[in-house]
Amino acid sequence: MTNSRHNIREIRADRGTTLKAKSWLTEAPLRMLMNNLDPDVAENPHELVVYGGIGRAARTWEDFDRIVAALTDLNEDETLMVQSGKPVGVFRTHKDAPRVLIANSNLVPHWATWDHFNELDKKGLAMYGQMTAGSWIYIGTQGIVQGTYETFVEAGRQHYQGNLTGKWILTGGLGGMGGAQPLAAVMAGACCLAVECDETRIDFRLRTRYVDEKAKTLDEALEMIDRWTKAGEAKSVGLIGNAAEIFPELVRRMKAGGPRPDIVTDQTSAHDPIHGYLPLGWSIAEWRAKQESDPKAVAAAARAAMRIHVEAMVDFWNAGVPTLDYGNNIRQVAKEEGFENAFAFPGFVPAYIRPLFCRGIGPFRWAALSGDPEDIYKTDAKVKELLPDNAHLHNWLDMARERIAFQGLPARICWVGLGDRHRLGLAFNEMVRNGELKAPIVIGRDHLDSGSVASPNRETEAMKDGSDAVSDWPLLNALLNCASGATWVSLHHGGGVGMGFSQHSGMVICCDGSEEADRRVERVLWNDPATGVMRHADAGYDIALDCAREKGLRLPGILGN
């Protein structure tokens, strides 16, 4: 088992227009599977791990090889079934059906725990698919930058008339995901002060230009923020320090008439009290040592510090500063530590993402199978042409081109919604057909999207009607994408928040330039976000109800039409 999960081969997707598979519709999943394991994309490709701890692209290396063989050999009227990373069957379907159907880590609810999963995993019977790892459409860190950017932009829309110039965001943590924050803030037009206890993390982000400056003292950092905000310059600083100390100090200064942040959030790894959060007054060295020698003491001290950290966040909130939980569970810990009011400020989805989900807007993405960055730049230009009035989107595309290095096959992520996705898809397919692009484009999305996820602690937290845990929606989404002709469709359990806590579905469609693809693209890229509008309309959100009416959706039990 362990052996068949380890391999030193280097996997990279083919580039160019020579096919290994029998058609682009099977070449596409083949290249995207391989791309997920590209050393520039995956976190630990030799163990088949793409991202998110143990999110894998295939169950074992033998399974990987057999998937590759099956895809290489697959006919245009056949469908490959992948069960938790293992290619279990090839069946006759038809040209308009998906070429690959995937189900990853689904467990009957009563047994849907990490313990049971681990037991199965040890026997070689399971694989954790995360979201885009096991469904072959992960494209590296661009996704988290864009998600964070959208969150900040939406906060700007709600609180600052869409203009973050001269504003600053206070946050904590510059780790794997959190490191995207200063860049995303700057792209959104804001300054950012990020408190990070580990100087090496700041230095890493300085090297990749995700953060602009480093500061050793709060005064130094605040001086920069003051200077930049006054100049209307969007820049970021990483401050070496402990958030549990700096946040309360900033509250004190604010109350005394000092500087006041315009948005407050946090991305320390509060979800893991042993390895994720530095206790107050501890050095990094002491922390690392005690993680081994006395993990319980670490957890207790970290949890106590988190409470102080959250108390400061609630103080900001009470002073009228927009404050949000970014999905690291820090409110829960503070509550368990006896801070009754820990949930005073909201999670990021209900606060900022849900209004987008109501219009089917979410992490739409595409990749160029040619491997040529020019193909993506051409699609960037096409997006601007087709969506001429979306200034934030234009801004994102410009900044992304400048600041974000491609990982693996060149790819782009863009938050667009119902009514736009299919137009972009049709335009890309046309560009493939007329030779503007060197090879086909695949279009997909994260499972964290409008109609594709039920996850009561994150994406479906605090739904208006209380339907947080109803998972009919992602299942229907997968079935409809299958019925509409997506190229591959997946159904997963446990992504993002772990076993027992989510069900979600993925889809990818290949624009091979054919007229058949036109029809499929039009259906899939309309229907997929439309299920999200439907799900939110059913829950009673006005934005979704308005959007459904405006787009002419037929929702019999919801709109009575």
Added chain:
Amino acid sequence: MTNSRHNIREIRADRGTTLKAKSWLTEAPLRMLMNNLDPDVAENPHELVVYGGIGRAARTWEDFDRIVAALTDLNEDETLMVQSGKPVGVFRTHKDAPRVLIANSNLVPHWATWDHFNELDKKGLAMYGQMTAGSWIYIGTQGIVQGTYETFVEAGRQHYQGNLTGKWILTGGLGGMGGAQPLAAVMAGACCLAVECDETRIDFRLRTRYVDEKAKTLDEALEMIDRWTKAGEAKSVGLIGNAAEIFPELVRRMKAGGPRPDIVTDQTSAHDPIHGYLPLGWSIAEWRAKQESDPKAVAAAARAAMRIHVEAMVDFWNAGVPTLDYGNNIRQVAKEEGFENAFAFPGFVPAYIRPLFCRGIGPFRWAALSGDPEDIYKTDAKVKELLPDNAHLHNWLDMARERIAFQGLPARICWVGLGDRHRLGLAFNEMVRNGELKAPIVIGRDHLDSGSVASPNRETEAMKDGSDAVSDWPLLNALLNCASGATWVSLHHGGGVGMGFSQHSGMVICCDGSEEADRRVERVLWNDPATGVMRHADAGYDIALDCAREKGLRLPGILGN
């Protein structure tokens, strides 16, 4: 809410060839939805309840009306989405896609409990779909008769060279489902002694000819059994009595050289200790009264009696008598009552049904949309013609025609597997095309089938590889049926064993006589049972591996082909 679930209308599906909908592919789900609520089919149609406690066909009567309207209006390239009995959307798909996609009572695992379901249900946000209730292919009690028949026939195959002549089956309970046992036993060629404490239940089964005789004493019943088995006559007797008293008495007599049953099972409602099982020494009247006044005392006394009952069953088992649990959870209760050895004898699925599942054999069924019984008789004849060597099947068809009254639209159930289902489907479609049948046929199955269910306490109990709780399989089954062109496809949670304990999928395909239907039928009715063979082959069952090789299935990760 409650109001919109009550209505005194009488619903019956249209008969004949005049369509309300725009094509047979939408008329079919329309008639089958209505048929599920036919007063001759449904248990409580005014409350939309089809069977199984609260298994419904639509969430409310308004939803029913809107589903009817949507189906009536649906075009041949559109798909209706039904979310827990509510018609939430109509989307553009294509001709080969399903016309209806259904998801019922699915909940994110951590919240997948009756408590949470009931909370949602009270808010009008849920519906329990059971298996064929919410997926519109319930056909009345024929299903349970046939399932029980197949179980007994398979037991006969395994223990008595396929011949039950002169053998007798001992069981308990002649209720809603259990009442099928004497008829199924007789059809399988065996005699049956069924212990039932409530005389009115025996009388009801005498009237419908499901049981042949009634006895008031054990001696009287055993005299009949003796006479019938000696004469090689298959007949049944309902004995008024308490199973917890009669079973041990029979063990004593057997040990003393008295009569010895050939198969032992039980279908009292042991799963419900308050309403389901008469305590030892109690009268029916006392039992009913105390259910209200002192339910705890009832449960304690019932559970104690069940232990005695199971001890007797284990005695039979230890004496070499094939003994099986028929899914009423009686072993679990006995175990909780301190009887360590309660699980000595197996459940019916691992013992008798799994070998069938390994070949894709399960509860295949079809209904005549014409409403004309002659259409079913013609298909009966066609089945015999196409499967000339399956004596048990011929026997079933003959007995079913004679003994089972149609409920609602005439229908037939037949356990057939991979390689036969699509042949029957194609033949029926041909009969529709050439006018032999008056109108189209719909073909479906129970969710309790080879590839369509994960239910660790029943259908997937004790899988060879320990994969009981892996629910990737039913999800893949639904996706593949969708990709293959079934007319409607459904994904449910909690059927049979309740919230948290199962996930399963349904499919129905309409044979409208067209050549397009030929292609769909061939794909769907091959692929659907093939996923069952695949699932059991993956778990390591030799029968399934042999079947897969024999049928030429391509199972890359399993057979390496």
